[in-house]
Every structure is written in C-alpha cells, then in structure tokens.
Amino acid sequence: MDITIHRPGELSAALRRDWHRAMDESPEYANPFLAPEFAIGIGRYRAGAKVAVLREGGEPVGFLPYERDALGVGRAIGLGLSDCQALVHRPGVTWDAQDLLGACGLAIFEFDHLVEEQQPFAGYVTGRFSSPVIDVKPGDGGYPEWLRATYPGQAKTTLKKERRLGRDVGEVRFVFDERDPRMLRTLMRWKSAQYRRTGRMDRFARPWIVDLVDHLFHVQEEHFTGVLSVLYAGDRPVAAHFGPRSSTVLAAWFTAYDPELHYYSPGLMMHLRTAEAAARNGVTLVDLGRGDKEYKDWLKTRELSVGEGFAARPHPVAAAYRMWRRPVRGLRNTVLAHPRLREPADRLLKTVGTLRTSRRPVAGPVRDRAR
Missing domain, CATH: 3.40.630 (Aminopeptidase)
Structure with missing residues (x-):
C-alpha cells in the first residue's frame, strides 16, 4: 500500500x-x-x-x-x-x-x-x-398527503399549526433550495442567538466557521451541494436549515427559527418540510446526526x-x-x-445563557463576514 x-x-x-x-x-x-x-x-x-x-x-x-x-x-x-x-x-x-x-x-x-x-x-x-436517520421516499401527492402517510401521529397537529400560522402571519410556503444569501445570514443570526440562549458554545462567533458555511452554501457540484431551505409565512422567514447533501444523502446540520414564533413549532415544521422536499429532489436518506433529542426520536426511521x-x-x-x-x-x-444528569445540566446551561444574553447583544461576526 x-x-x-x-x-x-x-x-x-x-x-x-x-x-x-x-x-x-x-x-x-x-x-x-x-x-x-x-x-x-x-x-x-x-x-x-x-x-x-x-x-x-x-x-x-x-x-x-x-x-x-x-x-x-x-x-x-x-x-x-x-x-x-x-x-x-x-x-x-x-x-x-x-x-x-x-x-x-x-x-x-x-x-x-x-x-x-x-x-x-x-x-x-x-x-x-x-445516529438517527430518516429513510425518505417521494410521496404520491403533495406535502399534506406525504405527512399523513409518513408521520400520522404528528400530521394533524402540525398541519393545524401551519394553518394557524398562515392565518396569523401569512401564507405558508417552503423553498427547499433558497439561493438568497440574506436568508443564510438570518439563519446564522438565529442559531447564534439560540446557542447563547441555551448556554452552548456559539459556533458562529468563530469567523472561520461563518466563512466555511458561506463557502459551502456556494458549492453547487454534481456530488456535493450546500442546501439552504427556508420556511416562510408570507414574506417573513419563519425557520431555516442549512446542510450539505451528496447525491443521495442530506445532512441535517444547522436548523433555527424565529423565536418570536416558537408556539407554532416552526423547528418541527422545518424538519418535516425538508425531509419531504429532499425526497422529491433525489435524496434517499436524511442524516439527523448523533445526539439524543426528542424530535429525532419522533422523526427517525432507524439508527446508524x-x-x-x-x-x-x-x-x-x-x-x-x-x-x-x-x-x-x-x-x-x-x-x-443519563436524563437525571442531563436535565439539570440543561437547566444550568439555560440559566447561564439567560445571564449571558441579558448582559450583551448578539455579536456581529455573522452580520459582518457572511456575504
């Protein structure tokens, strides 16, 4: 060798x-x-x-x-x-x-x-x-039909919340491959605020990660594409996801939503819309990544x-x-x-996050460097 x-x-x-x-x-x-x-x-x-x-x-x-x-x-x-x-x-x-x-x-x-x-x-x-994954396949109808067939337990509640979001804010629409770089900056701002709010390390406070994500967003090759997906209510972005995809696999990487609209469960809407649209665009597997999260248990079809x-x-x-x-x-x-250890740790991190966000605004690298 x-x-x-x-x-x-x-x-x-x-x-x-x-x-x-x-x-x-x-x-x-x-x-x-x-x-x-x-x-x-x-x-x-x-x-x-x-x-x-x-x-x-x-x-x-x-x-x-x-x-x-x-x-x-x-x-x-x-x-x-x-x-x-x-x-x-x-x-x-x-x-x-x-x-x-x-x-x-x-x-x-x-x-x-x-x-x-x-x-x-x-x-x-x-x-x-x-490492939970979703095996996806195109549905015979549109998004509501796919959702009812694939996730019958979540379908009724999710569709009800989407209708309410449409009435309260604006008509709900989804763009699987959004090419507007302003929406990428919006996603990174949301995610940065979420990291701080929950006491986690803010990845987007590191300029090289901001630059990397911006670079991958512009890669559009046969075997690799940076995919930005956005859920809108009218003209208002509600939730967004960015992740790389190969010919057949989409990696769930950065998902965030407008915290002012959290009661509509926009994060779950985002994951469901992304999985359905990915299937229509040739993806056969959505990789949710290692980690125990409630939404992953809801969405996964199996685990690697x-x-x-x-x-x-x-x-x-x-x-x-x-x-x-x-x-x-x-x-x-x-x-x-161990949930008995994880839950107190999460509460402590959120307390730290609350103190952190109450003392200083969201930092500027995302706004300045993602172009």
Whole structure:
C-alpha cells in the first residue's frame, strides 16, 4: 500500500473523481461530510488540513481527510462540525492503522463520528453511539398527503399549526433550495442567538466557521451541494436549515427559527418540510446526526452506529493527549446518557445563557463576514 499526503485544495480533478467513485460504490460512505468538497472547504480555513491518498498498484483506492498540528496530534477533519467520519475506500480495500498513522505523521488520531464499517480502527473505539436517520421516499401527492402517510401521529397537529400560522402571519410556503444569501445570514443570526440562549458554545462567533458555511452554501457540484431551505409565512422567514447533501444523502446540520414564533413549532415544521422536499429532489436518506433529542426520536426511521475514540501509536504525545481528552469526553457522555444528569445540566446551561444574553447583544461576526 502506497500512501501520499496532499493539501485538500491541491487534489487533482482525477483524484476527486476517484474519491467520488469510492463514495458511490459503498452506501456507508455516501454522506456529504465524507466528500472531497467538504475537506476542501475545511482546508480553506484550517492550515493543518490534509488528505492521505492510499494507492494499490498505482491506482487511488482510499482517502482519509484529517487535521494535524505541529506536535503530530491528528483529528478527523472538521471534528466538532462533521457528523460522519471515515477513511473512504473502494470495496475490499484493507489497510493497517499503524502504518496509516505513520505515513500521516500522526502520534494520535481522534474521531467522534466514525462509521461502523471502519474495521482497522475498531480496536481504538472507546464508545459507540446511535445516529438517527430518516429513510425518505417521494410521496404520491403533495406535502399534506406525504405527512399523513409518513408521520400520522404528528400530521394533524402540525398541519393545524401551519394553518394557524398562515392565518396569523401569512401564507405558508417552503423553498427547499433558497439561493438568497440574506436568508443564510438570518439563519446564522438565529442559531447564534439560540446557542447563547441555551448556554452552548456559539459556533458562529468563530469567523472561520461563518466563512466555511458561506463557502459551502456556494458549492453547487454534481456530488456535493450546500442546501439552504427556508420556511416562510408570507414574506417573513419563519425557520431555516442549512446542510450539505451528496447525491443521495442530506445532512441535517444547522436548523433555527424565529423565536418570536416558537408556539407554532416552526423547528418541527422545518424538519418535516425538508425531509419531504429532499425526497422529491433525489435524496434517499436524511442524516439527523448523533445526539439524543426528542424530535429525532419522533422523526427517525432507524439508527446508524458511530464510534468515538483515539487511534494512536506508542508515543508520549499520544499518551498525554489521551490523558487530557478522555476524562472530558467521559464526563460529557455520562451526562448525556443519563436524563437525571442531563436535565439539570440543561437547566444550568439555560440559566447561564439567560445571564449571558441579558448582559450583551448578539455579536456581529455573522452580520459582518457572511456575504
């Protein structure tokens, strides 16, 4: 096995075609977070972004996107943002994890959404977690008919709230692929406010994430597209979602809504409308991402399994990094896995968020940088 290392933006058109071919040949690698376009996007803003290309007989057969720092600490590319991670390869290809880490110059490689089929990394997985998905297919009629057939339990309540929203605010309409960049900025402002309100880390306070999302919004390729969907009441945006899609998979990434209209359940409306429209546009799977949320339990048709852990070589940097990161991850996973711990933690975060938002307005990077 020959392994060469490249910057994502330096991949030739032929290598990108080989990468897409590997995705097409294995359904488990069809997720847009595994596409070269996502790696290239990260590489525009993260200096340590790399791609290992595996070759057999001179032919490219595998691709591992990752990030590396000066000490040899590696992470799955976009760790903290990506909901799917893997070495994308053609069927039947095998590799040795230690040889791979050595070729990449990595003492350790951290992942938290590794697809289940990555057997060479299996011995390094410290925990497995469910990742809900929706198997979607086009309906015979319009949205109401699809909703009643697919989610009969939610259909009556959701359609009733949509009718009330139409009467109170304006006619409800949905745009699956909205190309107005102003709506993307609106979504990021809403999401930024939500992060602060709930005490979470505000991703959109980081300029590089704002720039990454803006870049991916403008990517319109055959195998990868940034999809912005918006629910309107009249001319007023009510809710929005942005996520990448491949040929067959749409990743649910950033969803937010106008908090003034929360009593209409616009977030749930957004997810349902997006799933139905995605099916009509060729998507067969909507990936909701790892995490326990009530709406995911309502919407999912099944669950995938993703792993987190650390693939490491015998090295002092690897030992030190693992000693630092594993307790943090263990504490977080313990809290998330137990409702009796998770609910008080959520309440504490919301209290912090209330104090934070009462002291300062929403920050400006989203308005200034997303163009």
